[in-house]
Amino acid sequence: MPERLVVIGGDAGGMGAASQARRGRPDLEIVALERGGRTSWSACGIPYLVGGEVDRLDDLVVRTPDEFRDRLHIDVRLHHEAVAVDLDRRQVEVRDHAASRTFRLGFDQLLFGTGARPRRPDLPGVERECVFGVQTLDDAEALLAHARDSGGSRVVVVGGGYIGLEMAEAFTQRGARVVVVEREPQVMGTLDADMGALVSEAMRRHDIDVRCGTATLGFDEGVVRTEAGDLPADLVVLGLGVVANSELAGDAGIALGAGGAVAVDERQATGAEGVWAAGDCCESTHLVTGAKVHVPLGTVANKQARVAGTNIAGGDARFPGVVGTAAVKLCGTEIARTGLSEKEATRAGLDHTAVRVESTTRAGYLREAPSLTVKMVAERGSGRLLGAQIVGGNGSAKRIDVVATALHAGMTAHQATQLDLAYAPPFSPVWDPVLIAARKAGEQAAAGGVRR
Amino acid sequence: MPERLVVIGGDAGGMGAASQARRGRPDLEIVALERGGRTSWSACGIPYLVGGEVDRLDDLVVRTPDEFRDRLHIDVRLHHEAVAVDLDRRQVEVRDHAASRTFRLGFDQLLFGTGARPRRPDLPGVERECVFGVQTLDDAEALLAHARDSGGSRVVVVGGGYIGLEMAEAFTQRGARVVVVEREPQVMGTLDADMGALVSEAMRRHDIDVRCGTATLGFDEGVVRTEAGDLPADLVVLGLGVVANSELAGDAGIALGAGGAVAVDERQATGAEGVWAAGDCCESTHLVTGAKVHVPLGTVANKQARVAGTNIAGGDARFPGVVGTAAVKLCGTEIARTGLSEKEATRAGLDHTAVRVESTTRAGYLREAPSLTVKMVAERGSGRLLGAQIVGGNGSAKRIDVVATALHAGMTAHQATQLDLAYAPPFSPVWDPVLIAARKAGEQAAAGGVRR
Numbered sequence: 001m002p003e004r005l006v007v008i009g010g011d012a013g014g015m016g017a018a019s020q021a022r023r024g025r026p027d028l029e030i031v032a033l034e035r036g037g038r039t040s041w042s043a044c045g046i047p048y049l050v051g052g053e054v055d056r057l058d059d060l061v062v063r064t065p066d067e068f069r070d071r072l073h074i075d076v077r078l079h080h081e082a083v084a085v086d087l088d089r090r091q092v093e094v095r096d097h098a099a100s101r102t103f104r105l106g107f108d109q110l111l112f113g114t115g116a117r118p119r120r121p122d123l124p125g126v127e128r129e130c131v132f133g134v135q136t137l138d139d140a141e142a143l144l145a146h147a148r149d150s151g152g153s154r155v156v157v158v159g160g161g162y163i164g165l166e167m168a169e170a171f172t173q174r175g176a177r178v179v180v181v182e183r184e185p186q187v188m189g190t191l192d193a194d195m196g197a198l199v200s201e202a203m204r205r206h207d208i209d210v211r212c213g214t215a216t217l218g219f220d221e222g223v224v225r226t227e228a229g230d231l232p233a234d235l236v237v238l239g240l241g242v243v244a245n246s247e248l249a250g251d252a253g254i255a256l257g258a259g260g261a262v263a264v265d266e267r268q269a270t271g272a273e274g275v276w277a278a279g280d281c282c283e284s285t286h287l288v289t290g291a292k293v294h295v296p297l298g299t300v301a302n303k304q305a306r307v308a309g310t311n312i313a314g315g316d317a318r319f320p321g322v323v324g325t326a327a328v329k330l331c332g333t334e335i336a337r338t339g340l341s342e343k344e345a346t347r348a349g350l351d352h353t354a355v356r357v358e359s360t361t362r363a364g365y366l367r368e369a370p371s372l373t374v375k376m377v378a379e380r381g382s383g384r385l386l387g388a389q390i391v392g393g394n395g396s397a398k399r400i401d402v403v404a405t406a407l408h409a410g411m412t413a414h415q416a417t418q419l420d421l422a423y424a425p426p427f428s429p430v431w432d433p434v435l436i437a438a439r440k441a442g443e444q445a446a447a448g449g450v451r452r
Numbered sequence: 453m454p455e456r457l458v459v460i461g462g463d464a465g466g467m468g469a470a471s472q473a474r475r476g477r478p479d480l481e482i483v484a485l486e487r488g489g490r491t492s493w494s495a496c497g498i499p500y501l502v503g504g505e506v507d508r509l510d511d512l513v514v515r516t517p518d519e520f521r522d523r524l525h526i527d528v529r530l531h532h533e534a535v536a537v538d539l540d541r542r543q544v545e546v547r548d549h550a551a552s553r554t555f556r557l558g559f560d561q562l563l564f565g566t567g568a569r570p571r572r573p574d575l576p577g578v579e580r581e582c583v584f585g586v587q588t589l590d591d592a593e594a595l596l597a598h599a600r601d602s603g604g605s606r607v608v609v610v611g612g613g614y615i616g617l618e619m620a621e622a623f624t625q626r627g628a629r630v631v632v633v634e635r636e637p638q639v640m641g642t643l644d645a646d647m648g649a650l651v652s653e654a655m656r657r658h659d660i661d662v663r664c665g666t667a668t669l670g671f672d673e674g675v676v677r678t679e680a681g682d683l684p685a686d687l688v689v690l691g692l693g694v695v696a697n698s699e700l701a702g703d704a705g706i707a708l709g710a711g712g713a714v715a716v717d718e719r720q721a722t723g724a725e726g727v728w729a730a731g732d733c734c735e736s737t738h739l740v741t742g743a744k745v746h747v748p749l750g751t752v753a754n755k756q757a758r759v760a761g762t763n764i765a766g767g768d769a770r771f772p773g774v775v776g777t778a779a780v781k782l783c784g785t786e787i788a789r790t791g792l793s794e795k796e797a798t799r800a801g802l803d804h805t806a807v808r809v810e811s812t813t814r815a816g817y818l819r820e821a822p823s824l825t826v827k828m829v830a831e832r833g834s835g836r837l838l839g840a841q842i843v844g845g846n847g848s849a850k851r852i853d854v855v856a857t858a859l860h861a862g863m864t865a866h867q868a869t870q871l872d873l874a875y876a877p878p879f880s881p882v883w884d885p886v887l888i889a890a891r892k893a894g895e896q897a898a899a900g901g902v903r904r
């Protein structure tokens with residue numbers, strides 16, 4: 001009997017690992033269980049589908065079940081949900097929803113790629129059918145159908161995270177009146193407050209009603225109840241982030257880690273022999289702090305999946321970790337961050353300094369020269385780069401990659417000032433804004449500037 | 453008597469160093485000699501002035517002589533040309549063109565910021581007034597006047613370097629018929645031939661007549677003579693690169709180095725005590741090969757100038773060197789390179805491998821997803837990254853900065869595959885093209901793929 005790998009979850013974590021395992025082990029039997037009706041989709045594309053920049057829902061499918069079956073000989077089973085894992089007997093209990101039957105499937109190796117789900121607040125009415133999380137294409141299908149049926153002209157987004165704000169913009173592009181309700185004093189809590197304020201301003205310029213510091217109290221027929229009164233809503237989108245789908249692993253006795261996600265080592269191995277995890281369901285190491293973190297992003301999921309798949313196939317790959325890079329485009333404004341924000345540096349107990357630089361993404365003398373703001377955080381004394389945030393016009397966001405790469409390399413701000421970055425008038429001022437920020441941060445960190 | 457710094461040259465190298473020296477030494481007497489009529493201009497902006505994306509010539513002046521005088525107390529002397537340097541007496545012989553007199557000016561410290569000049573081929577008729585190099589704003593002024601007077605409807609660019617090609621596009625935007633004549637089989641010799649071909653294709657799509665493998669023989673009234681026949685021309689632009697203005701230093705007995713540029717150490721010191729150089733007139737160290745190189749680019753000049761100025765003021769700054777990054781936008785196509793091309797790797801005697809990746813700059817499912825090509829070069833065995841070249845649509849060029857930063861850090865291609873780069877559908881596919889290229893390069897370098 002050939003060795004069998006069972007993969008739980010049909011998106012990036014699961015199918016990426018399955019594909020990579022297949023490349024290394026043509027002989028392996030691979031069964032992939034997916035409780036929904038699709039494989040390998042881009043959840044990040046959903047706001048663009050809603051906003052009209054993607055033509056059809058199926059354009060968001062990277063690879064179909066048939067492609068996995070035909071090209072990679074992976075036995076993909078749709079509408080099959082893993083409901084329990086028995087590590088002693090090395091079996092998964094599977095519910096086949098289509099056939100309404102439950103069976104047990106043995107495994108030699110097992111990979112959790114169970115992903116994450118939108119956080120649903122514990123509020124009255126949260127289970128109403130007009131309240132949508134956005135994670136799977138099935139979610140997207142239901143949401144679009146509801147938007148069509150209800151008119152979808154009044155939309156409330158609860159929570160100011162990335163996806164919530166992208167959905168807010170998408171509905172504005174469909175002609176809806178959109179209100180964003182955020183309990184905290186700023187949207188996009190992964191940024192510092194000063195940078196988050198730039199995002200709120202950009203959204204307000206695009207007629208999105210952003211209400212910070214406003215708690216949501218519940219949901220009722222056609223209305224969202226908030227501290228500051230009722231908001232009419234045909235449709236509600238939850239933008240409160242996601243939680244790892246780690247219960248299945250936890251119930252099987254596998255250790256959970258950061259943010260309740262499945263604990264893994266650098267090889268994506270869980271604490272149980274021959275049991276792996278990859279993607280949004282598991283944790284990562286933050287390379288700036290060394291701490292374990294839960295970063296449910298597609299880029300991370302794909303990298304982890306390749307590492308897990310290589311190791312499942314008998315190789316020795318390692319995923320060193322993340323530096324906390326993320327980006328989003330909202331209302332013509334590009335937003336990106338990497339490493340530690342000021343508040344994260346404070347939380348990590350790091351003595352730090354922060355600088356802000358205003359510049360342009362192209363040479364200032366060109367007729368079109370979008371402005372941008374770069375904030376950079378460095379450790380006092382050592383001068384080590386800790387992180388950066390960028391908010392600005394066209395050409396802003398991907399500049400964060402320089403800082404992300406410098407963080408991987410453990411550079412100081414001073415070292416970063418010497419980087420030989422690309423310059424031509426359509427791409428940058430002669431001093432790239434990232435270099436200017438690094439110079440200021442390096443000077444301030446060395447001078448032992450006022451602690452912020 | 454206060455200590456006196458004499459700076460020769462009023463652009464980035466000279467004035468950048470003078471400004472930085474002033475910050476560190478409020479007491480220093482600083483005299484800056486500029487043989488032309490302006491200070492601190494952006495030569496890189498000239499094609500955009502010609503093409504109409506910059507309104508006025510003076511928009512390209514970063515800082516005027518009066519600003520240097522008033523804000524930084526730098527004694528800027530326009531139309532003053534240093535004609536000889538006497539290191540023994542520590543004097544510069546200065547020709548004041550306005551007053552038609554020559555005098556000697558003593559110095560304690562001296563900085564060469566003499567820049568570079570367009571290479572003029574030794575061909576009959578090259579001194580005709582319709583043949584223009586593009587380096588100073590005075591050049592630009594003369595060129596624009598000639599274009600107006602002559603009609604400038606038939607332009608020939610001799611040489612397919614960055615500036616030549618930018619000027620070709622600029623004249624096309626003014627409605628001229630433009631021919632580029634390049635002796636080598638490809639334009640943009642800093643790229644490998646396969647990537648250079650993508651540039652030629654882009655220019656031809658924009659109706660620029662690019663003729664490679666065609667030697668220019670000379671210039672005559674209204675005509676450029678080439679191997680392949682005569683080309684009518686109201687105006688000729690030289691795009692053959694630049695040569696360092698290092699004769700003044702060389703004649704004074706200062707050692708010259710790479711490409712005939714002034715030899716300097718990491719502190720921008722020449723071989724003579726208290727004599728410095730910065731900018732296009734001097735050499736740099738290539739951090740990938742360790743060799744001295746002449747890289748006459750504004751980014752490098754500005755960095756060197758700050759280092760020189762800091763040291764002149766008694767500090768201790770170092771300019772480690774360059775990795776050979778450059779970028780240009782031509783006819784809607786973005787082009788960038790860093791590190792070593794394949795041909796440079798071969799020349800450096802490095803056993804290497806190269807990969808090419810075709811991808812998009814945004815998520816492929818978005819309605820607009822410009823394509824790009826990434827070529828990456830890595831050392832066989834060690835897997836060390838050696839360089840990359842990128843040609844593609846909007847959002848391509850600045851991706852090279854990730855590779856440039858990785859080169860500074862001495863990363864292997866495999867290490868680069870793990871970089872936590874920014875992703876959102878408007879900015880990148882979930883696997884950034886740079887990461888895909890790094891993965892392929894890493895695999896091929898480790899596998900000892902066929903030497904290319």
